[in-house]
Amino acid sequence: MGGDVVIIGGGQAAASCAAKLRALGYGGTVTIVAAEPVLPYQRPPLSKKYVAGELERERLLIRPADWYVEQNVKVERGVAASAIDPARRRVSLADGRTLSYDSLVLATGARPRQLPAAIGGDLPGLLTMRDLADADRLAPDLKPARRLLVVGGGYIGLEAAAVAAGKGLTVTVIEAAPRILQRVAATPTSDYFRALHQRHGVDIREGISLVRLIARDDRAGGAELGDGTTIEADIVLVGIGVLPNDDLARAAGLGVENGILVDGSCRTSEARIYAAGDCASLLWQNERIRLESVQNAIDQGEHVAKVIMGETADYDPRPWFWSDQYDVKLQIAGLNRGYDSVIQRAGSRTGSQSVWYYRQGQMIAVDAMNDALTYSIAKKVLEMGHSIPPEQAGDASIDLKPWLKA
Amino acid sequence: MPKVTWIQPSGEKVTADVPAGHNLMEAAVANNVPGVIGECGGCLSCATCHVYVDAEWSDRAGPPGEMENDMLEVTAAERRGTSRLSCQLIAGDALDGIVLHVPQA
Numbered sequence: 001m002g003g004d005v006v007i008i009g010g011g012q013a014a015a016s017c018a019a020k021l022r023a024l025g026y027g028g029t030v031t032i033v034a035a036e037p038v039l040p041y042q043r044p045p046l047s048k049k050y051v052a053g054e055l056e057r058e059r060l061l062i063r064p065a066d067w068y069v070e071q072n073v074k075v076e077r078g079v080a081a082s083a084i085d086p087a088r089r090r091v092s093l094a095d096g097r098t099l100s101y102d103s104l105v106l107a108t109g110a111r112p113r114q115l116p117a118a119i120g121g122d123l124p125g126l127l128t129m130r131d132l133a134d135a136d137r138l139a140p141d142l143k144p145a146r147r148l149l150v151v152g153g154g155y156i157g158l159e160a161a162a163v164a165a166g167k168g169l170t171v172t173v174i175e176a177a178p179r180i181l182q183r184v185a186a187t188p189t190s191d192y193f194r195a196l197h198q199r200h201g202v203d204i205r206e207g208i209s210l211v212r213l214i215a216r217d218d219r220a221g222g223a224e225l226g227d228g229t230t231i232e233a234d235i236v237l238v239g240i241g242v243l244p245n246d247d248l249a250r251a252a253g254l255g256v257e258n259g260i261l262v263d264g265s266c267r268t269s270e271a272r273i274y275a276a277g278d279c280a281s282l283l284w285q286n287e288r289i290r291l292e293s294v295q296n297a298i299d300q301g302e303h304v305a306k307v308i309m310g311e312t313a314d315y316d317p318r319p320w321f322w323s324d325q326y327d328v329k330l331q332i333a334g335l336n337r338g339y340d341s342v343i344q345r346a347g348s349r350t351g352s353q354s355v356w357y358y359r360q361g362q363m364i365a366v367d368a369m370n371d372a373l374t375y376s377i378a379k380k381v382l383e384m385g386h387s388i389p390p391e392q393a394g395d396a397s398i399d400l401k402p403w404l405k406a
Numbered sequence: 407m408p409k410v411t412w413i414q415p416s417g418e419k420v421t422a423d424v425p426a427g428h429n430l431m432e433a434a435v436a437n438n439v440p441g442v443i444g445e446c447g448g449c450l451s452c453a454t455c456h457v458y459v460d461a462e463w464s465d466r467a468g469p470p471g472e473m474e475n476d477m478l479e480v481t482a483a484e485r486r487g488t489s490r491l492s493c494q495l496i497a498g499d500a501l502d503g504i505v506l507h508v509p510q511a
Contacts, residue, residue, distance in 0.1 A: 019438075042447045044446070044447060044449075045449075048449075059428075059432065062435070063436065064436045067438065070438070071438070294445055294446070294447075295445060298443070298445055320452070322449070322451040322452075324449060329450070329451065331451055371476075372450070372473050372476035372477050376453070376476060376479050376480035377479070379480070401479070404479075
């Protein structure tokens with residue numbers, strides 16, 4: 001099969017789509033348009049091992065440079081796409097060139113949400129954590145006795161806090177909601193991670209509003225808080241979520257609503273244009289969601305490749321997520337969206353624990369902390385479409401392995 | 407550089423030189439070995455890099471670690487005595503020439 005595939009975006013979804021196209025024998029051209037000046041790389045280690053200096057830059061790459069040559073996948077690096085013309089099937093690049101396509105894949109990802117400029121969101125030196133460049137800006141500052149202020153108690157902020165605390169920095173995390181991880185997890189999981197960070201000396205302040213960031217020496221240097229206190233810091237990192245990069249799609253007239261709207265085939269409102277990864281808004285159990293995860297970037301990127309090659313089945317996401325903080329590995333199976341009850345299960349080792357989410361009695365997700373076995377069982381059971389009743393999940397004396405054969 | 411060979415269920419073989427210190431999941435991805443995915447990048451979270459170590463090499467590769475052992479309970483393909491997550495196998499002199507069998511997808 002021939003033709004021209006253009007993929008806008010240079011992340012995991014783009015790399016997975018390109019690789020799958022070649023694996024399926026696609027014989028046409030494949031061009032990745034990457035705004036960043038690097039080959040597609042893994043983002044998850046940025047806020048973990050990479051920023052901690054434990055993983056070399058070259059090993060972040062999803063595929064080595066040779067692979068792109070061998071597989072005849074062209075990567076236009078350091079150039080953004082500036083417009084899409086669906087009628088003429090052309091993409092304009094910021095450097096003035098245009099690319100023609102038979103199939104276009106939008107894998108544009110997401111960008112960190114910024115604080116409003118009115119409260120200091122535009123101060124010089126303010127850091128976020130999304131790109132390699134962000135991690136490279138933070139890494140040299142991770143030195144003992146420095147003070148880090150993290151605005152936002154989500155996974156990214158907490159991972160950065162963990163690395164910084166491990167490097168001997170004085171770390172404060174402020175969270176406007178009543179508890180950290182409120183948007184993504186239930187109270188027991190928040191409690192677990194609060195205690196973990198506190199044991200490592202991190203000052204976690206929840207339910208506290210940010211009045212404004214303050215400047216010192218013309219750089220972001222602290223924050224004025226709603227309780228009248230002020231925190232001084234050498235480094236300020238903002239981790240308050242991401243926004244989908246859907247501007248290009250919107251400008252081209254594609255359907256967009258908190259992400260690029262796609263159908264089960266990952267098609268946008270234009271038949272020859274697909275979207276995959278963090279930027280795509282997909283249907284999950286009759287609701288529109290975006291999945292911000294490596295799993296989705298890989299699987300949806302691959303699904304687009306299959307559709308281009310003639311696949312007719314719908315994309316069926318199997319969401320899972322992970323986070324590493326200190327010596328704790330959190331693994332999440334499923335999506336806890338809309339949960340109405342949770343139960344806890346003690347793990348077999350010290351500090352291992354899981355939190356199970358139910359909606360109308362049906363198991364929908366599990367957070368497993370240092371409990372890979374429980375995670376693995378829960379993930380399989382969810383994928384089989386089964387549900388372990390809360391009274392069994394909550395009783396640590398009951399072996400859950402028989403559920404794998406159900 | 408240490409050599410590593412992957413054998414597909416079809417019998418198709420790939421042999422590659424792998425830099426010492428690299429794990430054999432990233433080596434498989436770098437060498438375009440089908441069936442070894444490595445979604446989590448090698449941090450023991452996903453079990454998508456499951457392989458069977460060739461019987462000749464199984465002793466030298468050693469048993470899985472505690473967490474790896476848990477993850478191996480529920481791999482996509484059946485678990486065998488020689489099952490390992492290849493992100494936990496590190497290229498080096500001790501495993502120079504190792505042969506890995508990729509499970510049936």
